[in-house]
Amino acid sequence: MLGKPANLIQDIDFDLYESGKTHRLWLHLIDDPLGNAVAIPVILVKGSHPGKTLGITAALHGNEINGISIIQRLINEIDPTAFHGNILAIPVVNIPSFTNRKRRFVDNVDLNHIMPGNKKGNVSGVYAYRFFHKVIKNIDYLLDLHTASTGRINSFYIRADMKNKITAKLAKLQNPDIIVHNPPADGTLRGAASALNIPAITLEVGNPNTFQKSMIHTSITGIYNAIFHLGMMEGTLVADETPVIRCSGSYWLYTDRGGILTVFPATTKIVEKGEKIAVIRDIFGTIIKEYFSPERGVVIGKSVNPVNQTGGRILHLGVLRK
Numbered sequence: 605m606l607g608k609p610a611n612l613i614q615d616i617d618f619d620l621y622e623s624g625k626t627h628r629l630w631l632h633l634i635d636d637p638l639g640n641a642v643a644i645p646v647i648l649v650k651g652s653h654p655g656k657t658l659g660i661t662a663a664l665h666g667n668e669i670n671g672i673s674i675i676q677r678l679i680n681e682i683d684p685t686a687f688h689g690n691i692l693a694i695p696v697v698n699i700p701s702f703t704n705r706k707r708r709f710v711d712n713v714d715l716n717h718i719m720p721g722n723k724k725g726n727v728s729g730v731y732a733y734r735f736f737h738k739v740i741k742n743i744d745y746l747l748d749l750h751t752a753s754t755g756r757i758n759s760f761y762i763r764a765d766m767k768n769k770i771t772a773k774l775a776k777l778q779n780p781d782i783i784v785h786n787p788p789a790d791g792t793l794r795g796a797a798s799a800l801n802i803p804a805i806t807l808e809v810g811n812p813n814t815f816q817k818s819m820i821h822t823s824i825t826g827i828y829n830a831i832f833h834l835g836m837m838e839g840t841l842v843a844d845e846t847p848v849i850r851c852s853g854s855y856w857l858y859t860d861r862g863g864i865l866t867v868f869p870a871t872t873k874i875v876e877k878g879e880k881i882a883v884i885r886d887i888f889g890t891i892i893k894e895y896f897s898p899e900r901g902v903v904i905g906k907s908v909n910p911v912n913q914t915g916g917r918i919l920h921l922g923v924l925r926k
């Protein structure tokens with residue numbers, strides 16, 4: 605967590621760094637109880653040619669780590685001497701929770717509910733504020749990388765405002781399984797960036813606490829597509845053979861009984877109205893409740909932890925675009 609003093613910085617000043625090079629830095633945000641600097645890793649690809657800055661953030665939720673590998677692989681491949689503009693990538697935003705392998709911040713607050721933070725705020729509020737103001741103010745576009753939460757799995761899906769031309773295009777370029785139209789919500793990093801007119805999309809890349817090679821690979825291809833489209837590098841756009849499933853919205857289905865939960869359909873599967881999607885058994889193994897899909901839709905994500913209390917999540921249903 606404590607950066608090497610030589611590259612521990614208080615702010616990101618692009619002018620200090622040589623063009624045509626990739627710079628690896630530690631940005632000081634807060635201090636831990638021992639007074640040590642808690643710094644986030646910052647990768648600045650400073651292109652030889654001037655241009656816009658693409659921001660890529662991962663592990664805002666500390667256990668959502670596929671994005672770390674995506675950033676590492678992407679950055680190690682990119683040639684800054686051929687790059688127009690810059691990439692500002694943060695492989696881990698939420699350092700304290702990453703080291704604790706937790707989703708939420710140390711005070712149990714979800715950082716993606718309180719953006720852009722609060723300058724004079726509490727533990728999570730001030731961390732969010734300093735991250736947002738030291739990093740996001742420097743970028744022109746944002747790709748925010750996430751995964752499902754603990755006990756759940758996701759398809760590779762994008763949340764984006766599909767009524768905004770730029771974010772709609774960035775979403776399609778990712779070649780995801782599913783795109784969910786979702787106007788940027790208050791408190792999220794995507795919403796706070798959008799409020800500053802920074803086009804932002806959320807990439808939900810699979811499952812927490814693991815590296816999923818094929819999803820990481822697909823996602824890197826999509827980010828390259830965005831880079832080519834934005835004119836930052838020369839390259840050929842890669843399209844997916846399987847058509848993307850477009851959703852006009854989505855919602856979670858919850859249990860109304862406690863017990864042992866089994867959810868049937870796989871992620872990305874289309875379920876029909878009335879199709880059986882889950883059962884709950886009591887602790888003796890007897891089925892006590894069956895659940896059916898309320899409408900035709902696509903399974904964006906689902907619970908894989910059978911231990912279910914009343915109100916537990918069943919599955920995340922995407923409403924198919926008419």
Ligand SMILES: [Zn+2]
Binds near residue numbers: 665668749750751
């Ligand atoms: Zn997340």
